[in-house]
Amino acid sequence: xxxxxxxxxxxxxxxxxxxxxxxxxxxxxxxxxxxxxxxxxxxxxxxxxxxxxxxxxxxxxxxxxxxxxxxxxxxxxxxxxxxxxxxxxxxxxxxxxxxxxxxxxxxxxxxxxxxxxxxxxxxxxxxxxxxxxxxxxxxxxxxxxxxxxxxxxxxxxxxxxxxxxxxxxxxxxxxxxxxxxxxxxxxxxxxxxxxxxxxxxxxxxxxxxxxxxxxxxxxxxxxxxxxxxxxxxxxxxxxxxxxxxxxxxxxxxxxxxxxxxxxxxxxxxxxxxxxxxxxxxxxxxxxxxxxxxxxxxxxxxxxxxxxxxxxxxxxxxxxxxxxxxxxxxxxxxxxxxxxxxxxxxxxxxxxxxxxxxxxxxxxxxxxxxxxxxxxxxxxxxxxxxxxxxxxxxxxxxxxxxxxxxxxxxxxxxxxxxxxxxxxxxxxxxxxxxxxxxxxxxxxxxxxxxxxxxxxxxxxxxxxxxxxxxxxxxxxxxxxxxxxxxxxxxxxxxxxxxxxxxxxxxxxxxxxxxxxxxxxxxxxxxxxxxxxxxxxxxxxxxxxxxxxxxxxxxxxxxxxxxxxxxxxxxxxxxxxxxxxxxxxxxxxxxxxxxxxxxxxxxxxxxxxxxxxxxxxxxxxxxxxxxxxxxxxxxxxxxxxxxxxxxxxxxxxxxxxxxxxxxxxxxxxxxxxxxxxxxxxxxxxxxxxxxxxxxxxxxxxxxxxxxxxxxxxxxxxxxxxxxxxxxxxxxxxxxxxxxxxxxxxxxxxxxxxxxxxxxxxxxxxxxxxxxxxxxxxxxxxxx
Numbered sequence: 219x220x221x222x223x224x225x226x227x228x229x230x231x232x233x234x235x236x237x238x239x240x241x242x243x244x245x246x247x248x249x250x251x252x253x254x255x256x257x258x259x260x261x262x263x264x265x266x267x268x269x270x271x272x273x274x275x276x277x278x279x280x281x282x283x284x285x286x287x288x289x290x291x292x293x294x295x296x297x298x299x300x301x302x303x304x305x306x307x308x309x310x311x312x313x314x315x316x317x318x319x320x321x322x323x324x325x326x327x328x329x330x331x332x333x334x335x336x337x338x339x340x341x342x343x344x345x346x347x348x349x350x351x352x353x354x355x356x357x358x359x360x361x362x363x364x365x366x367x368x369x370x371x372x373x374x375x376x377x378x379x380x381x382x383x384x385x386x387x388x389x390x391x392x393x394x395x396x397x398x399x400x401x402x403x404x405x406x407x408x409x410x411x412x413x414x415x416x417x418x419x420x421x422x423x424x425x426x427x428x429x430x431x432x433x434x435x436x437x438x439x440x441x442x443x444x445x446x447x448x449x450x451x452x453x454x455x456x457x458x459x460x461x462x463x464x465x466x467x468x469x470x471x472x473x474x475x476x477x478x479x480x481x482x483x484x485x486x487x488x489x490x491x492x493x494x495x496x497x498x499x500x501x502x503x504x505x506x507x508x509x510x511x512x513x514x515x516x517x518x519x520x521x522x523x524x525x526x527x528x529x530x531x532x533x534x535x536x537x538x539x540x541x542x543x544x545x546x547x548x549x550x551x552x553x554x555x556x557x558x559x560x561x562x563x564x565x566x567x568x569x570x571x572x573x574x575x576x577x578x579x580x581x582x583x584x585x586x587x588x589x590x591x592x593x594x595x596x597x598x599x600x601x602x603x604x605x606x607x608x609x610x611x612x613x614x615x616x617x618x619x620x621x622x623x624x625x626x627x628x629x630x631x632x633x634x635x636x637x638x639x640x641x642x643x644x645x646x647x648x649x650x651x652x653x654x655x656x657x658x659x660x661x662x663x664x665x666x667x668x669x670x671x672x673x674x675x676x677x678x679x680x681x682x683x684x685x686x687x688x689x690x691x692x693x694x695x696x697x698x699x700x701x702x703x704x705x706x707x708x709x710x711x712x713x714x715x716x717x718x719x720x721x722x723x724x725x726x727x728x729x730x731x732x733x734x735x736x737x738x739x740x741x742x743x744x745x746x747x748x749x750x751x752x753x754x755x756x757x758x759x760x761x762x763x764x765x766x767x768x769x770x771x772x773x774x775x776x777x778x779x780x781x782x783x784x785x786x787x788x789x790x791x792x793x794x795x796x797x798x799x800x801x802x803x804x805x806x807x808x809x810x811x812x813x814x815x816x817x818x819x820x821x822x823x824x825x826x827x828x829x830x831x832x833x834x835x836x837x838x839x840x841x842x843x844x845x846x847x848x849x850x851x852x853x854x855x856x857x858x859x860x861x862x863x864x865x866x867x868x869x870x871x872x873x874x875x876x877x878x879x880x881x882x883x884x885x886x887x888x889x890x891x892x893x894x895x896x897x898x899x900x901x902x903x904x905x906x907x908x909x910x911x912x913x914x915x916x917x918x919x920x921x922x923x924x925x926x927x928x929x930x931x932x933x934x935x936x937x938x939x940x941x942x943x944x945x946x947x948x949x950x951x952x953x954x955x956x957x958x959x960x961x962x963x964x965x966x967x968x969x970x971x972x973x974x975x976x977x978x979x980x981x982x983x984x985x986x987x988x989x990x991x992x993x994x995x996x997x998x999x
Contacts, residue, residue: 228259228354231287232346233278235269235294237324244328246339250293253343257350261285270300278304279311288313289356291349293321293342296885297902298877314358316787316849321349325888326900337896344862344899351861355854359787364828366452367539368778371396373444373717374544376404377760378752378767380426382542385771387435391778394536395430397440398713400463400504402427404546407494408570410577412760413618413625414655420497420579422760427499440500443713445533447720450811450829451747452539452783462529464491464505469524471496475503475516483509488574491516491525495579540774543723543731543743544751544767545714549706550605550612557611558604558704560674564590565682566702569600569622576629586634588700591680597699598630599684601671602642606707614728616707617757620646623705624659631662639665639697641686648759667695674702708757721745724939730756734937741770744939745809746785746831749773788849788904789830790837796844797822803836803845808939812836812845833938834908838948843912850908855901859917862899867921871986873900873928874909878937880928880971880979887976894980895987897923905929907941911952914966918956923990924965926982931970942970964989 232254236242247265255263262281266274269292281287290313292304297320305315323342331338368391372383375397383393401407409419430436439458446457471493479489483506488494490509505516505525517525549570552561560566565588567575578584586595600623606616623640624647630636645666647653660666673685682702686695710729718725723743724732731754734742741749751770752763777783790811792803799821803812811829814821823845825836834847843852862872875881881902887894903909906929917925927949929942936942946968953963969982 228289229285229287230257230260230289230291230350230353231262231278231281231285232257232260232264232291232293232350233269233274234263234265234323234346235274235292236265236267237294238267241294241324241328244332244335244338245323245342246335249339250323250342250346254291254293254346254350257347259354260350262287269294270303275303275307278307282308282311282313289317289319289353291319291321291346291353293323293346293349295324296320296322296326296888298882298885316359317353317356319349319353319356321345322885322900325885329888329891330894331896332891333893334896341896341899344864347864348858348861348899348901351857352854355851355857356849359848361787362785362789362827363782364450364452364785365782366778366780367537368392369394369536369538370774370778371444371454371456371536371538371541372544373541374404374546374752374754375399375402375430375438375440376544376546376752376763377406377423377426378546378754378763378770379404379542379544380423380430381764381767382544382751382771382774383430383436384426384433385768386542386775386778387433389771389775391435391775393436394458394538395436395438396442396444396458397438398443400441400502401494402430402438402440402499403494405549405570406760407498409573410580411625411629413621414651416625416628420495424497424499431499438500441504444717444720447541448810449537450826451745451777451785452828454538454541454747455535456538456541457533457535460532460534461507462531463502464507464510464525464527464529465503466524466526467502468522469502469520470522471501471503472521474519474521475525478515478519480513480515481509481511495577539747540777541748542751542767542770542774543714543717543748543754544770545711545717545754547708547753547757548711548713550709552604552704552706555611557608560702561704563674563676563682563702564588565676565680565700566674566704569619569626569703569705572626572701572703576626586630586636586701588680593680593700595636595700597637597639597681598701598703599639599641599671599697599699600627600703600705602640602645602705604704604706605709607643612707612709612728614757615646617646617648618759619705619707621652621655621759623703624655626703627664628655628659628662631659631664639667639699641667641669641671643668643670669695671702708753711754714754721748723748724933728756730754741766741773744831744937747777785828786832788832788847789827790825790832790834790845790847792823792825792836793844793846794822794824796842798842798844799823800841802839802841806835806839806944808833808835808941831938833905833941834903835905835938835941835944838908838910838944840910847904847908850903852910852912855903855913856916858901859913860920862901863917863920863922866897868923869897869990870922871898871924871926871983871990872917872922873898873926873983874903874906874913875900875971876906876929876937876942877902877904879930879935879973880906880969882973883928883971883975883979885976886974887979890976892976892980894983897987897990898983905936905938905941906945907936907938909945909948911948914949914952918961918965922965924967924986926967926969926986928969928971928979928982931972935972
């Protein structure tokens, strides 16, 4: 194992808290104090009614100064509650704040063994011994200071990206806005009116686009995407790839190029060379490189010579301090599955295509005609939840589809006098103003059928026959319409796929980017300095998207406001002499904080300090022990294991519990006063991914009845993205090896326990303790 020696001979002070009656009601505090006084390297041992109160803190500070204490153990409540308090206390006394260890004798002892005073006291002594053993091996750590580059990158030029860029620029920070399409505006370029009031989409989005284009602190790159990101919070290096637009700035929007183009992009009528609307930004035509046939007709038709089909792509690199992802969504594609076999029929269109057909400024001039033969449309049916709320597809509700249908149905019925029918499962109007639109549409004569469409037939007259089922009337239905509109749900933007790979950000089962925590950190990702805005995180309407974008900009602006930021000192370190260059740490690090460097002609692993989040996955994975997590080294954790198993090892259960979920779950069991056997010894680790085979084998070698590795629920709850999955693979691998070492694999267990699952923690340890008692009875001894 890699050795990291303490910086000086330990002079330890131990302070045992009564916590009023909370601890002293079950634990003999005086006995624990006397026990602590007899431990090696302990120079001062005291008890106090409330160690966290000002008199208790002052006593600790006075002892540090008078007795030269250089390490402190506080036996009290959970470190998740008061560790920052006591770190601040010893720092004010001139001691490094990391030279502190807390023994949790309240949540993990007195509260869960309240009616077992003798056993609770014995366990409290063990917990203090474990804390003293660990604190003996710790050494000072230094907080990291990371300079912040005051420039932001916003990825995505839809409503969220535009709003975020403006908020940051208005605050005074330069912004690079990267948009993959040739035009700003995102999906709003494909919509004519906005629900619920029916205002023009261009009236909403055009002011945002104009302000962004003319803002002196915003640089806009359209037809561009991020292809590479490296670095860390405060200093990211990004590479931008820009595809040719094939039209230069001399374009005067005369439209002659589009008139001669014979290639269509979709059923909405757009040509291969197109302008989404006359208020498009930038105000230049663009050529869809995938749809264009390269016939050259547009080149000959352009009177200004603005079209060049030989334009080349451009690559450039930039440095930014923070990144906001606003990559938006994409409409569900009904043709990609066999769920909607009729989606390819000429007179079956999507809600997005209908929007373009209704728009007077669109390519069809607002004329609503059947795509198959150009005849006027008199009857329209909508099918809801296409790509949403599916049992074997997208199970989520897309939130806006019902309202888009209500808006379009209202336009068709009130303004075009078209007969409209809506086939639905449920109509969801999520806001108070939305319900008014629903009532207005129903009263206008639009028919609502709660049911489904099973089959669509296209007879020779060009109409569509809809064979369905009315769930309310419990009867089959048959209806003939001119146009069937599929109300498309939202999907994660497939165009953002490469970006997900570049950043290695977590995504949910639905493909949307995952936030760091859905309630406590809804705008942040697991990577520091990278934030989420708008529908890249999940379905939202426009007002929610704008609010989300402003929130992300505020978070990013808070970061950029600092010349430098302070990060804690709990990071990984790799001993280059011990490193064999196996690259396991490089491959497994969830945050790309480990990279290869060349040392005397050999490839070795090194840690990027500013990027490290302190999960310890690299230390858990390293086969030689070269990778260690400062604050949670092998020596420190092994010392705790040895102290925990110093007596009666064969009846004890050693639990390696991740700080963020499982340890918090054990705390919750204590807060809930859930009683369980006292032969459980919990060792806190930052992540279950930190628990190496060496630590587990040491506990088993010393005779522990069971070893439990416990972490966050996979796949999305891990504070360190995939640390729990690394733990899962490691435990499974080790369990397969144990029989060859004559060790029962049942002695090693893995459980996922969240911060709110105190009852599950209780049940799991009760089962393991019962198993330990059974093994003791069967033992020949």
